[in-house]
Amino acid sequence: MKIVPLVWLSAVLCLAGSLVSPLRAAEDGGDQAALNERIQDLKKAVLDLNRDLFLLEEDLLFPANTQFSVFLSVDAGKLFQLDSVKLKIDDKLVAAHLYTERESAALYRGGVQRLYVGNLASGKHEIVAFFTGKGPNDRNYKRATKVVIDKTEDPQFIELKILDDATKEQPEFVAKVWE
Amino acid sequence: MSLNPLRGWLPALLAGLLLLPAPGRAEEPGVVQDLPYGLALYHFFQDRYFSAITDLMAARQRQRLPRQQEEADLLLGSLYLAYGLEKPSGELFERILEQQVAPAVADRVWFNLARLRYEQGQYDQALKALERIGEGLPPEREAERRNLLANIHLRRKAYDKAIAVLADFAGEGAWKAYARFNLGVALVKAGREEEGARQLEAVGRMEATTPELKALRDQANIALGFAWLRAERPKAAAAAFARVRLHGPLSNKALLGMGWARARQERLQESLVPWLELKVRSPLDPAVQESLLAIPYTIERLEKPKLALVHYTEASVRYEQQLAELKRLREAVARGELLQALRPGNLDDESGDSIYRGRLPAALSVPYLYRLLASNDFRSALRNHQDLQYLRYVLGRWEHYLPVFTLMLKERRAAYEKKLPAVTSDLLLEQLEDFRRQRAALAAEVKRVEREHDLRALADEDEAEWLDVLADVRRRLERLGSGADLEEEQAKYRLFNGILIWRIESDFVPRLWRLKRGLQRLDQALAETEKQYAALQRAWKIAPRTFEGFDDRIRGQYRRIKTLQGQVDAALKAQQQAVQTLALAEIDRQQARLKSYLVRARFAQARLYDKLMKMQPPPADLIAPPDEQPGAPRAADRPPAAEAAPAAGEARP
Known part of the structure; x- marks a missing residue:
């Protein structure tokens, strides 16, 4: 008896499997395509709703005349590896964040994090951010940056930026008020 | 041997490997x-993606993208695509192109649109979109553009065009390797098999430094190896298989192929070596399953029927074990345990990282499931399943929040109405008016003092008292008249009065300045009060x-939530x-394959048993000697190659 090499057996079986019921497979495929289309429409509908509810929440909780947001970004960031940040407004702790590896990577790739959103009355306020992490030579590093803002009746945005000061070989922490 | 051994079957082999997608690149973000x-x-x-969108x-x-509207639209289109929303993605890209956008932006949009249409299988439209691209594409995208263009030509069976696009490809690194691989595919498709094989050979021999390139090199070698094997060129096949990494994702296929390549060269003893390595690997892999039969098949060819029988018996036992596992798995899946397991660990996990991490029920915790999860169809179905679960979580969260919003509005309205009388009463305004009147009177008095040079008005408390005393003295002196000898008293009066007046007079200007400065301070305080009053109003x-107007919005959104839920x-x-x-x-497919292997193993067992019986009555311990019991540790570990080693001349039948 001639023994057929087995090398093609898997392929033959796979082919046989796919031919068991071609009609049913086509029907299933059609159903799945329709279901995929339905899921796509649903995703878009929920996204639209989520946007509307997001805006509703913002209007309700953070009205434009008092809205105040703090963002955080990293530019270069070779001299500092961020672990955590704390935010104080008028000496009151309002936000604290411990970064996961993934969040940290997203920041270092150019993403901007919304660290805090809240309400502030018109007038002067002191914003202080405390950064902890690893500085040059992998040493523990803790720094703070402060900015005094004059809150108007328009929404106000502050961006905390972590930069590299190449001349001093030290990280630099600055606060930018967005107009 | 055919003069052109590749003709006819290399295309079939490459069909499964056609059009390597090349490294996928999302729309590269610019500076924020x-x-x-x-x-x-x-x-x-x-x-x-859900949050980003x-x-x-x-x-x-809210029109908060004044500087980067176009960039943001491009990103949004790409995000839609990544989130599986092809329709909105296409619509957005088309909309951007209807606007007056910079040529560089338009080029990037055309490129994204081409990619989208390609993924949707609309190759003509993809080609048209690519043709619209001008000179504005970033250099790093150029390689990707050419690769996409070549793939479109290949899909449209325009092989010569694909070859023309890829032949003078000047890209670097991974792109060059992918282009070469696809050029090999295109040449084979165009009937130029030898040339195609040369390109694949070059990919298979390239220096690879990244995991991506190493995987590509392995893939090229596997394709080539099996191709040479079918072309009866086992030596070349063995060389290709030998270039595949021993512990990469394709190593099992390579070991299987290597065994067959050696067997075809009649190096039967050597062919057992890769198969015996394969045999101890996971029995879930089809290559491992196949090796379980290939080993006794080859041993039998080495004229060791007794040993071959032992290995066939072992293969049967292992197939039965796997079938029993699969049966348990099938029952668990049918009971719905798989769906239970596929619930995400964290409800708010939109990236799906926490799914089935360490939470599989016992019946499902077999590696089969992981093989199952690795198939493209299943992953895609799973992704949809997971996205729907996240949508349900989002809707549930808002459903919970909206009543809280309603309550908050109620509280705000109540607080407003409670404070309304106090804030809107006239009392505050009257107080402010009174302050203004007092300030006006004070300002008028300062003017009068200055105009009339009223020293007394600027006298301090002591000086005013002394002025009163001196006025009283003067009145008394005048009453006493000129008859009395009051010369000395009058002189004293004049002296004291003179000193006092001089003191006030000499300090008149500073005192008046201080008065005016006080008035200024009063003005500032008054202005601040007025400002606060205005702000309050x-x-x-x-x-x-x-709180007004929200009720309707909330009610409307609540209805949408319920419908979508x-x-x-x-x-x-x-x-x-x-x-x-x-x-x-998928489980049924795997069961069918295993059953087929099992039938072959059992058939071979019966055949060999018959053969041995005819030769001589088998001793009781021959079929399954104690140390060769299938499943016994030694049987799995010990390579039968040594025992099966044929005497010189026996290796070749």
Whole structure:
């Protein structure tokens, strides 16, 4: 008896499997395509709703005349590896964040994090951010940056930026008020 | 041997490997100029497409992208695509092109659109989109453009065009390797098999430094190895298989192929070596399953029927074990345990990282499931399933929040109405008016003092008292008249009065300045009070905005949530059914393959047993000697090659 090499057996079986019921497979495929289309429409509908509810929440909780947001970004960031940040407004702790590896990577790739959103009355306020992490030579590093803002009746945005000061070989922490 | 051994079957082999997609690149983000753009990137970089899209949609609605609208639209289109929303993605790209955008932006949009249409299988439209690209594409995208163009030509069976695009490819690194691989495919498809094989050979021999390139090199070698094997060129096949990494994802296939390549060269003893390495690997892999039969088949050819029988017996036992595992798995999946397991660990996990991490029920915790999860169809079905679960979570969260919002509005309205009388009473305004009147009177008095040079008005308390005393003295002196000898008293009066007047007079200007400065301070305080009053009035006027008009919005959104919840639940149920069907079908496929192997193994066992019986009655311990019992540790570990080693001359029948 001639023994057929087995090398093609898997392929033959796979082919046989796919031919068991071609009609049913086509029907299933059609159903799945329709279901995929339905899921796509649903995703878009929920996204639209989520946007509307997001805006509703913002209007309700953070009205434009008092809205105040703090963002955080990293530019270069070779001299500092961020672990955590704390935010104080008028000496009151309002936000604290411990970064996961993934969040940290997203920041270092150019993403901007919304660290805090809240309400502030018109007038002067002191914003202080405390950064902890690893500085040059992998040493523990803790720094703070402060900015005094004059809150108007328009929404106000502050961006905390972590930069590299190449001349001093030290990280630099600055606060930018967005107009 | 055919003069052109590759003709006819290499294309078939390459069909499964056709058109390597090449390294996928998302739309590369630029420098952040608008915060919402950066915020969307933050989510995007964490695979949180739903949040990234929401942020961009909200920012567009609020017109918060004054500097990066076009960039943001491009990103949004790419995000839609990544989230599986092809329709909105295409619509957005088309909309951008209808606007007056910079040529560089238009080129990037055309490129994205081409990619989208390619993925949708609309190759003519993809080609048209690519043809619209001008000179504005970033250099790093150029390689990708050419690769896409070549793939479109290949899909449209325009092989010569694909070859022309790829032949003078000047890209670097991974792109060059992918282009070469695809050029090999295109040449084979065009009937130029030898040339195609040379290209694949070059990829198979390249220096690879990254995991991506190493995987590509392995793939090229596997394709070539099996191709040479079918072309009866086992030596070349063995060389190709030898270039595949021993512990890469394709190593099992390579070991299997290597065994067959040696067997075809009649190096039967050597062919057992890769198979015996394969045999101790996971029995879930089809290559391992096949090796379980290939080993006794070859041993039998080495004229060791007794040993071959032992190995066939072992193969049967292992197939039966796997079939029993699969049966248990099938029952568990049919009971719905798979769907239970596929619930995400964290409800708010939109990237799907926490799914089935360490939470598999015992019946499912077999590696088969992981093989199942690795198939493209299943992953895609699973992704939809997971997305629907996240949608349900989002809808549930808002459903919970909206009553809280309603309660908050109620409290705000109540607080407003409670404070309304106090803020709107005239009392505050009257007080302010009174302050203004007093200030006006004071200002008038200062003017009069200055105009009349009223020293007395600027006298301090002691000086005023002394002025009163001196006035009284003068009145008395005048009453006493000139008859009395009052010369000395009058002189003293004049002296004291003179000193006092001189003192006040000499300090008149500073005192008047201090008075005026006080008035200025009063003006400032008054202005501040007026400002606060105005702010209070303004705030009070707009306060109703913090609670008015929201009720209707909330009611409307609540209705939308309820409608969508019903639709999502129905779709989730249908998708769960689809996932389950796919899983069962995959298990059935695996069962069919194993059963077929089992039949072959048993048939061979029976045949050999008969053969041995005819030769001589088998001793009781021959079929399954104690140390060769299938499943016994030694049997699995010990290579039978040594025992099966044929005497010189025996290796070649």
